[in-house]
Amino acid sequence: MKQLSMMEHKKVLVLGLAKSGVAAAELLHKLGAFVTVNDAKPFEENVEAQKLLQQGITVICGHHPGNLLDEGFELVIKNPGIPYNNIIVEDAIKRGIPVWTEVELAYLISEAPFIGITGSNGKTTTTTLLYEILQQGGLKPLIAGNIGTVACTVAESAEADQVIVTELSSFQLMGIETFKPKIAIWTNLYEAHIDYHGTMKEYGEAKFNITRNQDSSDYLIYNADQEVVASYAENSNAKLIPFTTKAVSKEGISADEDMIYWKGAPILKRDTIALPGAHNLENVLAAVAAAILMDCPKEKMASVLSSFAGVRHRTQFVREWRKRKVYNDSKATNTLATRSALAAFNQPIVLLAGGLDRGHSFEELRPVMANVHATVVFGQTAERFADFAKSCGVESIVYATDIQEAVPKAAQLSNEGDVILLSPACASWDQYPNFETRGDLFIQSVMELDEYKD
Incomplete structure (x- = not known):
C-alpha cells in the first residue's frame, strides 16, 4: 500500500457508513487523518459506528447536522448511495471541498493497476468472468468494487504484480478525481438511475468518468453497437478497443455465429461459450478483449468460457425440476435487463415479474414476450x-403476494420443456431490502419444489 502523506493530519468527513464508509474510515485513520464519521442511523443501533468509536474515530450519528462542515473539513468521502442534493454534500461543493467515493482513495493507495468495468447492464457478469479468466491465466487478479468487496480494502493488500478487477457504478464514478484504470470497459448505456442523476446526460457523463482520466497508455473497451457509447468513446484519450456482435471487424473484438475474432482473426469457437443469450455474448467479448490485453493464454480463456455458467442472480441456472429449467435473474431490476433475459431463451417461458413501481413502461419487453405463455x-x-402481459397475449396470468407464493404457482402453470424464469423488470425495495434477498428466497423456494404436488 502506498502511504499518502497528503492524508496525515487532514480533517476528513466520512458521510454514510455501510461497508464502503467503514472501510474508508479505518483506512484514513491508519493513514494519519483526523476522521469524523456521520451516519443517519442512531448510535445505539449502529454497530459499525460503535466499533469505529472504539478505534478512536469520532462518530456523529442519528442525523446530518446542517453546520457540520463548519468544523473545517478538507475532504468528504461519501457513501455512493447518498445523492448530491444531500444538504452536507451540497454544502461541501459550495465550499469547494472535494467530495470523493472510496474508489478514489483505493486508486491513490494501490500498488496494483486497475481494470474498471461499468455499464447499465452486464458489468457484474463481465467483471466476474474476467476475474475467472485472469485467475486461470495465472495473473493473480483481485476483485473489488460494486460487486461486493470494498475497493480500498482490496487495494490495501494489492501488490504491484497484481491487477484489481473492479465493478464500478455511476454513483461511485461521480466521486473520482484522478482515478485512471489501465483498462476500462463500458458495456452499454441505457436509461437508469434518473431519480439519482436527474437526466440521461448526467448519467452518461458519470459513466464517462471511467475513461475521463485515461491517456494513450491506457485502453477503453466499449460497445460499438451502441451509438451513444461509441460517441462517448470518441472523446476518450485511451486506445480504443471496440466490441461488436453485428459483423466481423478488423478493429477490436467481434463475433459471428461460429467464431470470436480479434482484429479480424479467429481466436475462439462460439460453441465453447456456456453463457446463454446475446447480451452475454457482449459481456464475453468485453472480458476476452481485456484478457488479451493482459496477455492471458488463449487456452485458459477457452477453459473458463466453457464452464462459466453465470453469476448469482443474473440469469443464474438454479436447477432442473421435472424437466423444467429454472433460472434466477433477480438482478433484472429494469426492463432492459429482463428483455435480455427473455431473448436468451427459445423455449416456452413462465415468467415471474413485478416489484417496486417507479412508473416506468414495460413496452420495451413486448418484442420478446412471444415465448411467455x-x-x-x-x-x-x-x-x-x-395488464401488460394480457395485452401481449399471455395465456395465463396469476397474482402472488410474494416470491415464496409465486414459485409454486409458476410451477403449477409450467409444462415439461418450459423455462421458469424470475426476471422481475423492477427493483425489489417494495418488499425486499435488495435484489439478492429476493433472489435467495426464490432459490430457496425452488429447492423446496420437490415437496410440491401437481
Missing part, C-alpha cells in the same frame, strides 16, 4: 404488469 406477478407493479 404464463406469468406470475407480484409487488407494487403486479396490476400493471398483468
